[in-house]
Amino acid sequence: MKKTLTFLRSMRFGLLLLLPVLVCSVLGSIVPQGEAESYYASVFPGSYHLILGLGLDHVFRTWVFLALTALFGVNLLLCSISQYRAVPAKKTAAVFKALRAEDREPLTAEQRNALEISLKRRFWQKEEGETGTVYTSPAWTWYGSVITHFAIFGILLGAAGIFGMSRTADYEIMPGENRLPGNVSIRLDDFKVRDDSGRIDYVSTLEITDASGRSSGVREIRVNKPLRFGSNKYYQQTYGAAGTVHVSVKATGEETTLFMREPGMISAGGKDGVWYDNVYPGYVIDEAGNITVIPQTSGEYADPVYYFIRIENGVMTPMMAFPGDRVEVSDAVYTFSEPVHYPGIRVKTTPVWIYALLYLSFAALIAGLYLCFFASVASVSVEDGGWSAAGKGSEEELRQRINAFMGKGI
């Protein structure tokens, strides 16, 4: 049992675990993640069976990767506990080693004075022993490695919390529309793809009302500026353009405006009509007069062009239209207008303790690393004529640090 625990907390085990984690990470960066099976079949025709079979299409969610990460977490936790328990002994050993050192660095009275002032200024604790004076770095400096390891464990725990408890849902909302995700209502007042200064920005003006009727008030969300309300966070995630098609039925005089976000049949009588395919943000016309559509853009749809299929008496005719164009099919007139931009709002629910744990762990990691690499962790025995130090780092490192305390350069 003891041997197993020793192995589980060892650095060797940690490094052994990191190797397959690295391999998985490399594979996960080479193979695009989370695509449809047909994508892998077309991009990796020779090896897509292997990719799908081994789960390389979602490598960071495979049980192998999750198990490796969990084991790494165990390794970190055990290692952190073991290091925490070893700190007092390390500190005592450093004090004794510094006091009993036979080879001492030479020290003039002036240098001794400078060193002692410097150590006191750094809050090193002074102890007078029988064999001399010893200064020890502050207690917290000895815990750098422990803090670092616990912080990484905290981050892994937070990541596990997000994996298991965080929920996201995406909603496409048209301006003026009211959507109800769960028992919350989102009313979108406005959506803009440019801010007031004319720069591209995606700004949704919305109001959220929770189940108890509490309102967020009218608020703006944009990229980098989500809204936290209740236990949810609302993000300006994506945007799109809905084709606007006005249908006028001649026989009845009935008129309807449709906002088309997806392909679909628009028909007055159920048989003839137009099969709406898409609206594209722009197009280019080459010298021969051929039109090529621009499939994607950032910002608004500057020169929108509609693509649709006219269906009449079983005859299908692919067509393009620009805003303002009218198409007459049987007894209805279909008028294409400027598309309407709408946002994709992401609603995320994550327990607050996960945020707290992650932010605390982030701060602890930075503090821990600083202590590990930049704080002096040692005991220095100071006597007339010489000093000696013991602690973290090699003799050379300690010598350089103590010399730096006395104002000597490296």
Add this chain to the structure above:
Amino acid sequence: MLDILFFGTLIVYFLAVVAHFLALAFRKEQIIRAAWAVFYAGFALNTVFIIARGVTAGRLPLSNQFEFATAFAWCIALMAIVLHRGVREPWIGALTSAAAFLILSFAALQPRKISELMPALRSAWFGFHIGSAVFSYSAFMIAACISLRYLLLQKSATEEEERLSSLDYLSYRLTAFGFLMLTLTILSGCIWAEQAWSAFWTWDPKETWALITWLIYAAYLHLRLQKKWRGKRMAVFSLIGIVCVLFTFIGVNVLFTGLHSYK
């Protein structure tokens, strides 16, 4: 004007490389001083270029490969100059000026057009996240230069142990600094990503390779501090690390697409 400044910097860095290698060949104090003077001039031009571009763009010039590479070269020069004040080794100038020149040459191959900052980049974290990455990469680069020098020196049997040990220590200190900066880069990126994209981590190729780089340097530091590895093995590790850094910087953008593909 900006182009003149940029290519002026590139030429002066090139002259600094030539001057430093001449200094290494002839080992004359005057040539060494002249080489450093040219390097200082290159650094000054690089600084002026970055400021001018920032003023023209109306933002921090760190938003694409070109701007990052320019800042990367500048930071290598800055660190080399700071290092030169404490460590008087002529080869530091030769290797670091060569590194700055090569990175700036890579920048010269990138589109230089100043573009509007995309909405996702308009954040208070922008300067901190990318700035810490610049410092991190530069520290790793200089650590690798020192490791390369270590490997070249340790082949010669006459080289004194103390000098080698000092190089080894210097490389380690720079790696530790780079590691802290890389950690800041990754963590600030996580916080920023949560604000912009709703997730702390998305396994985007850039993120994944930043993590791979972090893990490699974490292994380096563990082996040094816990297993007391020193010298040749650490120097080789440092060179593996810089290959990974350069792949994260260049390779990922060239080979993969993802959320960090700001083209």
